[in-house]
Amino acid sequence: MSLLLLLVACLLTCMGQIAQKYAVESWRDQPSGWADKLRSPWLWLALACLGMGLLVWLLVLQRLEVGVAYPMLSLNFVLITLVARFVFHETIDRRHWFGVALVIGGVALLGQHA
Template sequence: MNILLIILASLFSCAGQLCQKQATTVSGGRRPLLLWLGGSVLLLGMAMLVWLRVLQTVPVGVAYPMLSLNFIFVTLAARWLWRETLSLRHALGVILIVAGVAIMGSYT
């Protein structure tokens, strides 16, 4: 259950960050910008609430490194949504993060 909550917190956080990125690309006035930023605040707030639940049951020294999942989710989403390039160095970094999360995840 703990790992699912950590993943959920990361997904909400990732979605909020993606909304921020999208806010930087919109045109057409203030309304679209405010909608994307409002979505970001809402999603990041939800991430915080889930994260607080995680911290009730998982030691912070174990839980916090798990937020590295954000790097993975944001990288994959940016590649898919905006066709951002993924260098070999970046890909290797993501692989190392996955390995670290897997090692840390064995604790929860």
């Protein structure tokens, strides 16, 4: 159950980050003020996802040691890299992919402890 909660926290955090990206992308072509920006549904989705992610994270911290749980949030780097590549069509170089592979290996090692 703890690892499932950790995965949910990661997914909510990633969804929040993606919604932030969409929010700022939607602002790019609009020379509007902050009032218009605050009406962005992407911004509110980001805040909702990040807020829910925080609440789930608190549940995770009740169940896992912070020394195990926090490094496992590194899965966010993996997920965001995949989104950057396949959703936003950003170029990801080999060194970055190697780093992602190392993160996956580290999370797998930590997962055995949890």
